[in-house]
Amino acid sequence: MLLSKLFIPITKDLPTEAKIKSHQLMIMTGMIKQSSAGIYSWLPLGFKVMKKIEKIVREEQNFIGAQEMLMPTIQSSEIWKESGRYDDYGEEMLRIKDRQGREMLYGPTNEELITDIFRSSVKSYKSLPQLLYHIQWKFRDEIRPRFGVMRCKEFYMKDAYSFDLSEEDAKKSYNKMFYSYLKTFERLGLKAIPMAADTGPIGGDLSHEFVILAETGESQIYADKNIFEINSNKYNFDDQSLNKMRDDFTKIYAVTDEKFSEAEFNKKVKKENQMKTKGIEVGHIFYFSDKYSKPMNCLIDDKNGKKTSVKMGSYGIGVSRLVGATIEANYNNNVMKWPKSISPFDVVIIPSISKNNKENLEKAEKIYKELKKQNIDVLLDDVDENMSNKFKKHDLIGVPYQIIIGSKSEKDKIEFKELNSKSEMLSFEKIKLKLKI
Ligand code: ATP
Ligand code: MG
Numbered sequence: 001m002l003l004s005k006l007f008i009p010i011t012k013d014l015p016t017e018a019k020i021k022s023h024q025l026m027i028m029t030g031m032i033k034q035s036s037a038g039i040y041s042w043l044p045l046g047f048k049v050m051k052k053i054e055k056i057v058r059e060e061q062n063f064i065g066a067q068e069m070l071m072p073t074i075q076s077s078e079i080w081k082e083s084g085r086y087d088d089y090g091e092e093m094l095r096i097k098d099r100q101g102r103e104m105l106y107g108p109t110n111e112e113l114i115t116d117i118f119r120s121s122v123k124s125y126k127s128l129p130q131l132l133y134h135i136q137w138k139f140r141d142e143i144r145p146r147f148g149v150m151r152c153k154e155f156y157m158k159d160a161y162s163f164d165l166s167e168e169d170a171k172k173s174y175n176k177m178f179y180s181y182l183k184t185f186e187r188l189g190l191k192a193i194p195m196a197a198d199t200g201p202i203g204g205d206l207s208h209e210f211v212i213l214a215e216t217g218e219s220q221i222y223a224d225k226n227i228f229e230i231n232s233n234k235y236n237f238d239d240q241s242l243n244k245m246r247d248d249f250t251k252i253y254a255v256t257d258e259k260f261s262e263a264e265f266n267k268k269v270k271k272e273n274q275m276k277t278k279g280i281e282v283g284h285i286f287y288f289s290d291k292y293s294k295p296m297n298c299l300i301d302d303k304n305g306k307k308t309s310v311k312m313g314s315y316g317i318g319v320s321r322l323v324g325a326t327i328e329a330n331y332n333n334n335v336m337k338w339p340k341s342i343s344p345f346d347v348v349i350i351p352s353i354s355k356n357n358k359e360n361l362e363k364a365e366k367i368y369k370e371l372k373k374q375n376i377d378v379l380l381d382d383v384d385e386n387m388s389n390k391f392k393k394h395d396l397i398g399v400p401y402q403i404i405i406g407s408k409s410e411k412d413k414i415e416f417k418e419l420n421s422k423s424e425m426l427s428f429e430k431i432k433l434k435l436k437i
Helices: 021-028 044-063 077-083 111-121 167-187 225-229 239-251 262-268 319-330 359-373 387-397 428-434
Strands: 032-036 039-042 074-076 094-097 103-106 130-139 154-164 192-196 207-213 219-224 254-256 274-289 299-301 307-309 311-318 347-351 378-380 401-405 414-418 424-426
Touching: 021 032, 021 319, 039 044, 044 130, 044 154, 044 167, 044 319, 074 077, 077 103, 077 111, 111 154, 111 311, 130 167, 154 167, 154 319, 167 192, 167 207, 167 239, 167 274, 167 311, 192 219, 192 239, 192 274, 207 219, 207 319, 219 225, 274 319, 311 319, 347 359, 347 387, 359 378, 359 401, 359 428, 414 428, 424 428
Parallel strands: 192 254, 347 378, 347 401
Antiparallel strands: 032 039, 074 103, 094 103, 130 154, 154 311, 192 207, 207 274, 219 254, 219 274, 274 311, 299 307, 401 414, 414 424
C-alpha cells in the first residue's frame, strides 16, 4: 500500500476529548472516527488491526473445538422475558419496536438466543458437549461511554457458550476456554492475568476475568506477584493437565475489587508480594449452570432417559476493546509499536524524497515491489515530507519494522530499523530473513 493512497486521516493535534493514550492515538492516526457518543466507524487502519485480532481469537477458539456460527444483532424480547432478564437488564439494553409494534432489542449478549437455538435442536446427552461461538457486534447503552473503543456503546465481541450434561463435564469445557484465552492473549503480545471474579448466586469458583495491567484501566486489581511466574506453556491440551492449569492459577490470590477483602489479601499474600494496581478487562469466562436453561426449559435426556437442564457457561472476549488495550500496553515514550501478529503492516519503507532527488523513491519502489511479490504486507511512505516529520508519524502508526532509504544507504546495504532499537545496515537478503520470508 502506498501511504499517499491510504485512507488515513492523520491529525497532528491532540484530540481534546480523548483522555487516554489509546484513544488519542486511534484518532490521531485515523484508526477510528466517532459517529456519535460511544459509537465509532472503523477506518482502514483500525479495521485492519481489529480483523487481525479477530483472526487470532478465531483460530484459538477453533483449536479447542469450538464451532463458529453467527447470530443476529437484533433479538426478540420474548426470550428475554422467559429468562427474566428483560426487566433486569435495565437501561443498558437498547429497545426497539418493529413496524408491527413487536418489541425487539439490539443484543447486549446472547445467552437467551443461544439457549433458544439449543433447546429446539438438541434433546439428548449424546450430542453433548457442545461449544459454540460467534463474533458479532453488541450494543449496550453504557451510561458513560469513554476512552474510545474501550467502553463504547457498540462494540465487537467474541462470545462463546458451552453446553454439558453435568457440572463435572462443564468444568472441562471451562478449562478448555481458560486455555484458549491464555493462548489468544499471548499471541496478541499481551500478559493477561486470569483473576477470580464474582459468581453471584451460582457460587463456586468458575468465573475469571482476564485482565491486562494498565494505569488507565477501569478495574482495580489485587494480586500476588507470583501469578506472573506461572508459565502457561507448560500445560498440555488434555483434561487432566488443563485442570491442573486452572488450579495453579486459581490457587494464587488474584481478584478484582468485587471479590476483594483486605483481611483475606493480608492473610494470603506476603506484604512484599502484594500488588494493588489497575487493569483492563479483556475477557470474561463464567460457568452459570442452569441459570438460563432452567427458566427457558432447555432440557436434555440423560443416560437413563431422565430430563435435566443443560449446564451452561459463557465466554466473552472484547475484540474491539483489545485494539485500544493493546495500545495501552505497548505505547511508550511517544512511540507505539504493534506486536508483529496484529500490526497493520509488516514493514514500512521510508525513503527520503525531494524534488531534485527521485533516486531514493525509485529504490524504495523496487524494494516495495519485491516485498509485495513475497506476500509481505508493506507500506511505502511516498509522501513528499521531511524525514523528521515522517519518523514522528511512523512512531505513532507503530509498524514495527522500517526500511529507511536516505543518506545512509549504500550500494548493496539498506538501513533497517526495528522500532525502539538502533538501525543497522543490512543486505536485502538479511532483511528478508528478518521479515521471515
Ligand atoms: P465491564 O465490566 O468492562 O463492563 P462486562 O463484565 O460488562 O465488562 P462482559 O459482559 O463479560 O463484560 O463482556 C465480555 C467482554 O466484552 C469484556 O471482557 C470486555 O472486554 C468487552 N466489553 C464489555 N463491555 C464493553 C464496552 N462497553 N465496550 C467495549 N468492550 C466491552
Ligand atoms: Mg459492563
